[in-house]
Amino acid sequence: MYKILKKELLSPNVWLYDIEAPRIAKKTQPGQFLIIRTDEEGERIPLTIADFDRDKGYISIVFQEVGAGTQVLGQLNEGDSILDVVAPLGKKTHIEKDMGTVVCIGGGIGVAPVYPIARGMHQAGNKVISIMGAKNKDILILEKEMRAVSDEVMVTTDDGSYGIKGFVTNALQQIIDRGEKIDEVIAIGPVVMMRSVVEATRPYKIKTVVSLNPIMVDGTGMCGGCRVQIGEEIKFACVDGPEFDGHMVDFKGLMSRQRMYKDKEKTESDHVCN
Ligand code: FES
Structure with a gap:
């Protein structure tokens, strides 16, 4: 227990x-x-x-x-x-010294898993620029913690109640536009957000890592529930991930499997609540 x-x-x-x-x-x-x-x-x-x-x-x-x-x-x-x-x-995040400038992006509660990664990157001596996104100021989490492990923090809110009005990709574009050399981007959050980040970095060929959260059952690579398509290959997020090269992820397939799961989850939730 x-x-x-x-x-x-x-x-x-x-x-x-x-x-x-x-x-x-x-x-x-x-x-x-x-x-x-x-x-x-x-x-x-x-x-x-x-x-x-x-x-x-x-x-x-x-x-x-x-x-x-x-x-x-x-x-x-x-x-x-x-x-x-x-x-x-799952596999640990690839963290080592001399990786350069790493942009750590957390959307919604995705900030939570980004936090130990940003801290690890920072402790290893890399420059960490963090972008935290939320719908509004009231639901932004772990800001103090993220500031403590980042060289710079940018906050975005959908409604403009705090920080930059817009999405994490707006902040990312600002960093790119100011000529900052970005060596790696790590993005964790809703699938649509990770897909947008990947599309924002693709033209610049910036290495972009995303942490996927598909349906998981056993977590040991046996059930196949967490399968995701990465390039030409089928991978299991629980043992091969959860982090993958974002530019290789089939986000369309991932999103359609998540939709199926959400419908089932809603049915069970209604059952619990009623
Ligand atoms: Fe079953 Fe990954 S959760 S194979």
Whole structure:
């Protein structure tokens, strides 16, 4: 059992949990994810690991209550325990020194998994420019944390309530237009956002890494649920990813599989709520 040490509301319906898991915290690297099951009947929920503290022995997750599984998770409190946490899963982010200038982009709650990556890049001595996007100021998360690990932070809001009015790609274009040499872009957020980032960098041939979040069931490469097309190949996000070269990703296929899943999730959510 894994005890919830801290529960914090980051923005409406978005929770941060610190979970006691010393052995997982020791092994976790930026970019990896976990699969959580709240109880025997609970569904398996894949979530990127938002943070980890090896000394204090905990990992952090950030999730939004969007479907049946995350609603049940959101009802737990500090001191409650989670039945299963399988982690760390997937490959770690490629981080090393002398990578140059890295633009770390997080959209919505995608800022959470970007945070340990930005921190890792920064600790390795790279220049980190972070772009954080949200619909409005009230739902922007982890700004203080991102500022602490970035050389520069740009914020965009869809409604202009804070920072640049527009999308993360508007901020990215500003960086490109000012002649900054960008060595790598890492983007995590809604699939449409990642696709837009990839299309923005493609003409400039800037290496762009995205972290995919397809349907995951077992997280071990056995069920095929998380398959994604990368160039000519079929890959499994759980074992081959979750990060991939964004310029090779078949976003159309990914989006249509996600739509199928969302319909099913909505049906189950209605069942939980009614
Ligand atoms: Fe089953 Fe990846 S989640 S193969």
